Amino acid sequence: MMSADLFGYLIPSVFLLPLLAAALTLVVSRRPRIQNLITVITLFALLVISGLLLVLTDQHGMHTVQVGGWDAPVGITLVADRLSALMLCVSAVVLLSVIIYAVGQGVRDGDGDQPVSIFLPTYLALAAGLNGAFIAGDLFNLFVGFEILLAASYVLLTLGASQERVRAGVSYTVVSMVSSMVFLLGIGLTYSAAGTLNLAQLATRMADVPDGLRNTIFAVFLVAFGIKAAVFPLSTWLPDSYPTAPAPVTAVFAGLLTKVGVYAIIRFHTLVFAGGSMDNVLLVAGLLTMVVGILGAIAQSDIKRILSFTLVSHIGYMVYGIALSTESGLSAAIYYVGHHIIVQTTLFLVVGLIERQAGSSSLRRLGSLAVLSPVLAVTFLIPALNLGGIPPFSGFVGKLAVVQAGAEVGGPLNWILITGAMATSLLTLYVVVRVWSKAFWRPRADAPEGAMALAKPLALLPSDEYVEFDERDDVGKMPMSMLTPTLALVVVSLLMTVFAGPLLGVSDRAAESLMERGEYLYSVPTDDTPGRHVGNVTGVR
Known part of the structure; x- marks a missing residue:
């Protein structure tokens, strides 16, 4: 009973706490x-609560x-189950x-004054939307989380x-609104076919829906979630959108927003x-996402755009694991989601440090x-090698788990996907090595525009495509408040390697x-539930 009461406070708090904090930060x-x-x-409290939820759901x-x-x-x-926790x-x-x-950055990635006072409330609202989507037990509130x-x-x-x-x-x-409209269409079709939006009820009632209608509804949801997850061919919007934002915003977008779409695909694919x-559609989409994304990265010369394309490419590994419809494939996809969130976020934060330097x-x-x-060089190298899948990093562990799961299933399409996954990993390594050699080891005077850059003092370097630095006095300086959290994420990625077994x-x-x-089905109390585990159901009034 104590456990049930504890969950009754912890689960709603991951949504309510950042929402209330957002209102409070607006007041001040x-x-x-x-x-x-x-x-x-607030965010530290969310970390503690989320860690406690993960332990409790894994144990109980x-x-x-x-x-x-x-x-x-x-x-x-x-x-709250193991996946959502x-x-x-x-x-x-x-x-x-x-x-x-x-x-630490001052929420500034360019010249001129930025509306800093609105950044923190909006960021907390973003956290509330993320958490709300992860714990939603029905379609309507999942949609609400997405809209926040x-x-x-x-x-x-x-x-x-x-x-x-x-x-x-x-x-x-515009792209997100199209995705939301498709999502609403899916919700309408679902309610008309099954008479409910509760995920647990849908899991039982969808079995009675004719196969043609059922597959049509699933296809509609896959389009909606595929846009949010940047699954090819629904991913063309991402490389043009993310690189323009401030470095912290780009980092949190790259790390988390696409994974909400992946989470929704996992939940619908396994439950509803x-x-x-x-599965065959998802397998083909996973292959094309991997290959097209990494080919796009090869063609770029800006590190932000390179990372944006690799972000798209590595979504393909997650889709591949989900589409296998096996426990080992799904487990590999879940592990890879966690790995990729940390590594991709770290790399975009490193790009912000590169711009500062x-x-x-x-x-x-x-x-x-x-x-x-040299510190910046090491800070880039570790997550870059991790993204490339070099052993023994977590990227290698995740890719190996996905490939092994595919080999267990076998079949011509899976062997094509395994070949594509391995080729994508090698090309990712090529891309990050190219960035490493050109940005970190090549003399700046040898860069095509390096001589123009060196014609000015370090603090007056010319602006690049996205960020105006020509009037800034902080170029060449990396505040410890920016470097420390980046290094902390590097350490987290290394811990994911050390503790790969338990994870x-x-x-x-x-x-x-x-x-x-x-x-x-047993834990969520609905009219269609054959039995209830009363200890796992808590009412909050």
Whole structure:
């Protein structure tokens, strides 16, 4: 009973706490130090709560909360299982690290004054939307979480209102609205076919829906979530949107926003539309996402755009693991999601440090960074090798797990995907080595535009494509408040390697419960539930 009561407070708090903190930071918007303190304390509390939820769900299984005391499917059902708790925990690590980095940077990635007072409330609203999506037990509240994300992300993406950011923000918003409209269409079709939006009820009622209609509904949701997850061919918006934002915003977007779409695909694929009817479509989409994304990265000369394309490419590994419809494949996908959130966020934060150190993120202007800052060189090298899948890093562990799961299933399509996954890994390594050799070891005077850069003092380097640095006096300086959270994420990525065994154990148990579905159906109290585990259901009034 104590455990149930504890869950009754912990699960809603991951959504309510950042939402209340966002309102509080708006009230004290003229006191930036108090704003910073409230934000950091809130996100640290979220990290503690999420870690506790992960431990409790792994030890005691899934728990649900009925908000307001109304039973499902009428009431709002909040769900915490191993998958959602893991996503909450990894997200909390990223959100806390990035906000410390952003405070150190002054939430500035260009010249001119930025509306800093609105950044922190919006960032906390973004955290609330993320967490709300992860714990939603019905389609409507999952949609609400996505829409909170959309509203907050648009504000963050256009922060500073430069021409490039507004253009990218409009493009991003249009694409996101299309995704939301498709999502609403899926919700309407689902309710008309099954008469409910509760995920647990849908898991049982969808079995009675005709196969053609069922597959159509699933395809509609896959389009909606595929846009958010940047699955090819629905990924063309991402490389043009993310690089224009401030470095902390780009980092949190790259690390987390696409993974919300991946999370939704996992949840729907295993719970609502179990049976593998769309697996071949997902396999082909995963292959194309890997290959097209990495080929796009090879063609870029700006590190932000390179990383944006590798972000798209590595979504393919997750889709591949999901599409295998096996416990080992799903476990590999879950582990890879956690690995990629940390590593991709770290690399985008490193790019912000590179801009601070050298005034640009373009390979045409960079060079000699290893000489200027050996610490920066190491900070880039470790996550870059991790992204490339060099053993023994977590990237290698995740890729190996995905490939092994595919080999267990076998078949011509899987062997093609395994070949594509290995080729993508090698090309990713090529891309990061190219950045390493040109930006860090090549003399800056040998860069195509390096001589022009060196014609000015270090503090007056020319602007690059996205960021105006020509009037700034902080180029060549990396504040410890920016470097420290970046190094902390590097350490977290290394810990994911050291503790790969226990983490894979958690992802194995999460995959097992997701594939069996029994725990979810048994724990959520609905009219269609054959029995209830009363100890795992808590009413919050």
